[in-house]
Amino acid sequence: MSMIGTKLARLRKQKGLSQDEIAALLNVSQPAYHKWESGLSKPTNDNILKICEVFEIDVDELLHDETSTFTGNTISDSTVLNSSNSVISNINMYSPELMGQLLKNQEQITQILLTQNKLIETMMQNIHKS
Structure with missing residues (x-):
């Protein structure tokens, strides 16, 4: 599983x-x-x-500890999460509007990464079929 x-x-x-x-x-x-x-x-x-x-x-909670692969480099989601948490803790003093926009941007980045992973998987499958 x-x-x-x-x-x-x-x-x-x-x-x-x-x-x-x-x-x-x-x-x-x-x-x-x-x-x-x-x-x-x-x-x-x-x-x-x-x-x-x-x-x-x-x-992030659902995908936590999953790994993302980009052009041969493996980055664990926990590493990205730790970096994100550090940035978020440093900007907590800013406006709620800024925080809302940052969270929205983070969600968009997550979706882009998920789509990119899917495309890479598809490309790899096509390469193996060739």
């Missing part, structure tokens, strides 16, 4: 929901949700956002 799959199962059980119930809340089929939990497939970026909304968590 993948790390995301393990987290999905844990979060679902904490809410006391069946796979059918959570799949309905996410507007996906139960077999699709089962594949996410078992690590047979990964949710799309849109579904990741829905999952976070249903479980009332942020994307």
Whole structure:
């Protein structure tokens, strides 16, 4: 089971929901949700956002400890999180509007990185098929 799959199962059980119930809340089929939990497939970026909304968590919490690969360099999300937390603690004294914009930007960056990872995975699969 993948790390995301393990987290999905844990979060679902904490809410006391069946796979059918959570799949309905996410507007996906139960077999699709089962594949996410078992690590047979990964949710799309849109579904990741829905999952976070249903479980009332942020994307970082769901993806924490996952690794992101960029052109041969591996950066752990925990390293990025620690850097982000340091920056956020240094700017807590600024306006709520600034904080809101920074959080919005961070969410957009996360989505871009998730999309980039998906594209890289697709490219790698195509290379292996050739």
